[in-house]
Amino acid sequence: MANNKSALFVSSVLILLSLLLIVSMAESRFLGLAGSFKARTPECNEVFGVGSGQTCFDITKSFNLTNELFDSINPNLNCDALFVGQWLCVAGSA
Known part of the structure; x- marks a missing residue:
C-alpha cells in the first residue's frame, strides 16, 4: 500500500511539473525569466x-x-x- 502512495505522489509531482513547463512555454517565458529576454525594436x-x-x-x-x-x-x-x-x-x- 505504501508503494502505491509513493508512486501516486511521484506521478502527481511529474504531472504538475509538466503542466508548469507547458504553461511557461505557452506564455513565452521560462520559469519567470520573461523580462530578461527583450526583443529589440528598430x-x-x-x-x-x-x-x-x-x-x-x-x-x-x-x-x-x-x-x-x-x-x-x-x-x-x-x-x-x-x-x-x-x-x-x-x-x-x-
Whole structure:
C-alpha cells in the first residue's frame, strides 16, 4: 500500500511539473525569466521619401547603407512594392 502512495505522489509531482513547463512555454517565458529576454525594436533617426523610379538598392547606395542595416531598420518592407512618397528609415539602429 505504501508503494502505491509513493508512486501516486511521484506521478502527481511529474504531472504538475509538466503542466508548469507547458504553461511557461505557452506564455513565452521560462520559469519567470520573461523580462530578461527583450526583443529589440528598430529605432529610426532619419527618414527619406521615395522618389519616382527609386529602388531599395538606389536608396542604400545613396545613403551608404549595408543591406543588413537597411533591412533591420525597415522591417517588413517590400522592396518590390515601393511607392512615391513612401517614408523609409535611412539612419538608426536595430
